[in-house]
Amino acid sequence: MTQQQFVSLDDFEKYAAQNLDRNALDYYRSGAQDMLTLGENQRAFDRIVVRPRILRDVSHVDTSTTVLGHPVSSPICIAPTAMQRMAHPEGECATARAATRKQTCMVLSSWSTTSVEDVAAAAAAKATTSAEAPSPKWLQLYIYKDREATKKLIERAQDSGYSAIALTVDTPFLGRRLADIRNKFRLPPHLTMANFADQAKAQVSSSGESQSAAENSSGLATYVASQIDPTLNWAHVQWVKSVSRVPVLVKGVLTAEDAELAVQAGVDGIIVSNHGGRQMDTAPATIDALEEVCCAVRGRVEVYLDGGVRRGTDVLKALALGARAVFLGRPVLWALNYNGEDGVVEMLDMINEEFRLAMALAGCATVSDIKREHVRMPGQPRL
Numbered sequence: 001m002t003q004q005q006f007v008s009l010d011d012f013e014k015y016a017a018q019n020l021d022r023n024a025l026d027y028y029r030s031g032a033q034d035m036l037t038l039g040e041n042q043r044a045f046d047r048i049v050v051r052p053r054i055l056r057d058v059s060h061v062d063t064s065t066t067v068l069g070h071p072v073s074s075p076i077c078i079a080p081t082a083m084q085r086m087a088h089p090e091g092e093c094a095t096a097r098a099a100t101r102k103q104t105c106m107v108l109s110s111w112s113t114t115s116v117e118d119v120a121a122a123a124a125a126k127a128t129t130s131a132e133a134p135s136p137k138w139l140q141l142y143i144y145k146d147r148e149a150t151k152k153l154i155e156r157a158q159d160s161g162y163s164a165i166a167l168t169v170d171t172p173f174l175g176r177r178l179a180d181i182r183n184k185f186r187l188p189p190h191l192t193m194a195n196f197a198d199q200a201k202a203q204v205s206s207s208g209e210s211q212s213a214a215e216n217s218s219g220l221a222t223y224v225a226s227q228i229d230p231t232l233n234w235a236h237v238q239w240v241k242s243v244s245r246v247p248v249l250v251k252g253v254l255t256a257e258d259a260e261l262a263v264q265a266g267v268d269g270i271i272v273s274n275h276g277g278r279q280m281d282t283a284p285a286t287i288d289a290l291e292e293v294c295c296a297v298r299g300r301v302e303v304y305l306d307g308g309v310r311r312g313t314d315v316l317k318a319l320a321l322g323a324r325a326v327f328l329g330r331p332v333l334w335a336l337n338y339n340g341e342d343g344v345v346e347m348l349d350m351i352n353e354e355f356r357l358a359m360a361l362a363g364c365a366t367v368s369d370i371k372r373e374h375v376r377m378p379g380q381p382r383l
Helices: 009-019 022-029 036-046 091-102 116-129 147-159 178-183 211-216 219-227 234-243 256-264 286-297 312-320 330-362
Strands: 065-067 070-072 076-078 106-108 137-141 164-168 248-253 269-272 302-306 325-328
Touching (some): 009 022, 022 330, 036 286, 076 106, 091 106, 091 116, 116 137, 137 147, 147 234, 164 234, 178 219, 248 256, 286 302, 286 312, 325 330
Parallel strands (some): 076 325, 106 137, 137 164, 248 269, 269 302, 302 325
Antiparallel strands (some): 065 070
16 A cells, blocks of 8 residues: 555544545544534643643653553553454454554453454464564453353453453443434444354344334444343442453543442442543543542552543643553554554554653653643643
8 A cells, every 4th residue: 555644643534534434434433412522532631731841851761651560661552442344354453463563552342343362362473473572451341131141251351361351331322323323333244243153242233123223223222222231330340350350440430439439349440431422422521530530549449541542742641640541542443444553553653752752841751750740730720
């Protein structure tokens, strides 16, 4: 393919907008209802001011850190995004290889179009050929009405080397995504939810729907209504912990109250997330919710953030407000569509270099140097 000069993460999105088919593009880029939260995820970062410190020796900047005790090259990790083979034929395997090359954490979606075993094998093969240490892999989990199928997926992930379970807790039902309704979103027939052998769990299509339902809904909304357990509550978190041999995080926390309940439930980490603006429209931007959650947690577990991160300065701001690391979702899909594994590596290189520069210009030589004093929130009094 003809290589293009990309200078920001937005360039990858512009490329994908011209090259993905409408069914996939709208599924990936759309949010819930009027997409206000989707837009706020990025705009909220712009309202935060960086307070750079000067005359610090930043001749050597070290971006390395850890997530749940596992070393990573930087606090920029890969969020779970579903059905990646709609973006590129190698899908999740290409993303896993890129994560290994960049020595960062990848979270695999339960709704992957490649099985947990095949993604783990792709990452392991890349680690062998590139002489890199294996990088951490986590599994994002939905709780199905079929509890045994959920348990088996957890067990398969653990047996394949996934070192944590990130339980999504904001999706008892799917948010109303207008683009998917208009497009009558369906997973292309050559693809399946590869983690499930049962056709009802593996297919996202109109089969089995009434004609009126098929004409007026997203296939994924119908899938969630038929398969995902809407009784989801804190007892389910305890159940996941009881059947898991690895740490369990909850993904989708936006308030201090739920952060406290999560800690009381014994979770090992919290991901501040609004599902990329795809569930409750007018919910807060994740960066606006982050400090509230971190203050409630008081360092008892690690807190992470996804949603709206597009610049190295965004990463700096999130860490200053208490995040251990951030997770990128849509930018990975756009880069994957552009050039597969190499596209994802190029995108990660770009934002990591932006982050390194942001650290230096803020007077931070290491990640631990990034403090609350480095940012001023909207309405916060000037010091």
